Amino acid sequence: MPFLPEERVRSLADVRARAIADHAARWVPHYRALFRPGEIRGVADLAELPLLDKAAVRDDPAAFRSSAPDTSEGLSLRTTGSTWDPLTVFHDRRSLLLNIAYAERERAVETRFIGRSFRYLALDLGLGTTITTPQEVRAYYDRSCYRPLRPRHHSAGVDEPLEDVVATINRLRPDVVRGYGTYLELLFRTAAAEGLSLHLPKVTVYTADGMTDEGRRLVEERFGVPVLSQYSAVEVFRIGYFCEERRGHHLHEDLCALSIVGADGRPVPDGEPGEVVVSNLVNRGTVLLSYRLGDVARIVPGRCACGRTSRLLSVVEGRVSQIVHLRDGSFVHPFAVWAPVKLLDGVVRYQLVQHEPDRFELRLVTVDRATYDSVAPRVAAELRTTLRGAAVEPSYHERLEQGHGGKFSPVVALPRETVAAARA
Ligand SMILES: [Zn+2]
Incomplete structure (x- = not known):
């Protein structure tokens, strides 16, 4: 060739x-x-x-x-x-x-x-x-x-x-x-x-x-x-x-x-x-x-x-993405989490944290508080559907901290084994 x-x-x-x-x-x-x-x-x-x-x-x-x-x-x-x-x-x-x-x-x-x-x-x-x-x-x-x-x-x-x-x-x-x-x-x-x-x-x-x-x-x-x-x-x-x-x-x-x-x-x-x-x-x-x-x-x-x-x-x-594992054994790719956020203006940063297999926190940094008040409920509702009915609690942040080694992860998920153990 x-x-x-x-x-x-x-x-x-x-x-x-x-x-x-x-x-x-x-x-x-x-x-x-x-x-x-x-x-x-x-x-x-x-x-x-x-x-x-x-x-x-x-x-x-x-x-x-x-x-x-x-x-x-x-x-x-x-x-x-x-x-x-x-x-x-x-x-x-x-x-x-x-x-x-x-x-x-x-x-x-x-x-x-x-x-x-x-x-x-x-x-x-x-x-x-x-x-x-x-x-x-x-x-x-x-x-x-x-x-x-x-x-x-x-x-x-x-x-x-x-x-x-x-x-x-x-x-x-x-x-x-x-x-x-x-x-x-x-x-x-x-x-x-x-x-x-x-x-x-x-x-x-x-x-x-x-x-x-x-x-x-x-x-x-x-x-x-x-x-x-x-x-x-x-x-x-x-x-x-x-x-x-x-x-x-x-x-x-x-x-x-x-x-x-x-x-x-x-x-x-x-x-x-x-x-x-x-x-x-x-x-x-x-x-x-x-x-x-x-x-x-x-x-x-x-x-x-x-x-x-x-x-x-x-x-x-x-760029390594964290897959979200759910209690019913299914999983969600972080790009699917990103999808509803991506289309909104005024969202500066976001982070989804899985605290329990079916309880999530959606941290949002927005251009101002009014933007947060208008977009947060909508995004949370869409994410609940994406996450098969899990609870999604939005929270407002002025800024979000970097994780280990200066790397920021938009999705912080529980390990697959933890979710599987909760199912058993
Ligand atoms: Zn080559």
């Missing part, structure tokens, strides 16, 4: 880095104050910019929005539940279409395992009741251009009971099943533990949040289903993807410049873990350069056996 030579990809990345920086210096308030057009000459210069964090963008989103006339059309996308700060990022038309085009790099791996490029069946396990980011982007694609032959897409909700999802998989017999890492892991773990008969796809692809190493081994070795992963974020869309070797994420170096920094904010040598910092090289909607993503990862030194020349990233500590 031919791949672009490394120099071609690097020079394209440099051209795009110059172009996005020049655009930012002209049209985006935050960068106008930092540098002038022509000053950033490539990816290496981007690494010299001061690091930007999520809070800065959340507190003043307008400072990062381009005022150029050709960037007004596109989509506003909101972060999903794996990150704890609701953040809206505007992607212009060019960013959306380029990201759709570059999806072919990822699809090429998927179709190798499937054995055909077209007319295969894909099942996406997402949120049944809310539109997810991939669904929004796909709808945009449908509106914007002619769609050639594509896999037939079906979707099922992670907020449906597990038996229903298993029944859907067995009925549709998909070639590929895609979903959140934690959810796919739990699906296969449950199938193994309960001896469920489950149609096995030719490949499975997870995004958004992570699978444990044991979970991956279970799916690959016990079920014989290869596990691919795609690393993405609302801020930059496509960051990396697994190749056939499945040793880490190959970076889309020409869409997103990525570096790994240590505690002092300076780049660390390849192989050493640090925080992921990205610059989106193509989005002129919300321009994010030298932006701390919050994940911990390392660059895998050396070349990949697959022949691709892009660097390999190993995500050390990604």
